[in-house]
Amino acid sequence: PLTSVIIPAAGSGTRLGLDQPKAFVDLGGSTILERCVHGVLDADINAEVVVVVPADLVEHAAALVPSAVVVAGGAHRSESVRAGIAVSGNADIVLVHDAARPFTPPRVFRAVVDAVLAGHRAVVPGLPVADTLKRVDGSGRVLDTVDREPLRAIQTPQGFTRDALIAAHADDSGLATDDAGLAERIGIDVHVVAGDPLAFKITTPWDLRIARDLVQEVAR
Ligand code: C5P
Secondary structure (H helix, E strand, O other): OOEEEEEEOOOOOHHHOOOOOHHHOEEOOEEHHHHHHHHHHHOOOOEEEEEEEOHHHHHHHHHHOOOOEEEEOOOOHHHHHHHHHHOOOOOOEEEEOOOOOOOOOHHHHHHHHHHHHOOOOEEEEEEEOOOOEEEEOOOOOEEEEEOOOOOEEEOOOEEEEHHHHHHHHOOOOOOOOOHHHHHHHOOOOOEEEEOOHHHOOOOOHHHHHHHHHHHHHHHO
């Protein structure tokens, strides 16, 4: 079946400390957005790609990624995702994938799609957590140490049956930080498959430095 991949790229990227939206930042000659779209196409999952960008950058983005449908996003990530869903046709499987994760390996896309095809209505890639985790109050006092064994750091692409993603977004409190969080709230079981360190999200200047090193390494 046909798969739609929605790429929300309408964030401002203020935590990166640059003067342009994150998806349009250059990584060794092409933008984060271009690298992300090519990553989806390389995954060979028979996908149509929908890219969601700030309204004033729709034309610019359409020129950068001519193979994708480009639409304007909203003030919150979930609004941007809904703008993508609205133009995503009738694909049975819909993936939502942050533009900010341009190094996500093909294997992760395929694992997510395979798990949806196997019958899971909502699927996320996750990694074990390496650091010790503590809950801290506003004054910096440690309240307790959290058992990290059952915890996973969740990445994208997150995969859904079309009906599950639409149902999840029909009831948006504005609090969920990912799409699976919306699905959980309405009682949909979410299944975790193995993520990958390369699917990390470029958020801070440190992440951007790692990203630029990775691009150079591949080019060498
Ligand atoms: O801010 P954060 O890094 O969590 O954003 C994750 C993804 O959601 C990014 O690719 C960002 O561009 C996108 N986003 C969006 N619309 C917003 C806010 C974020 O498409 N209003």
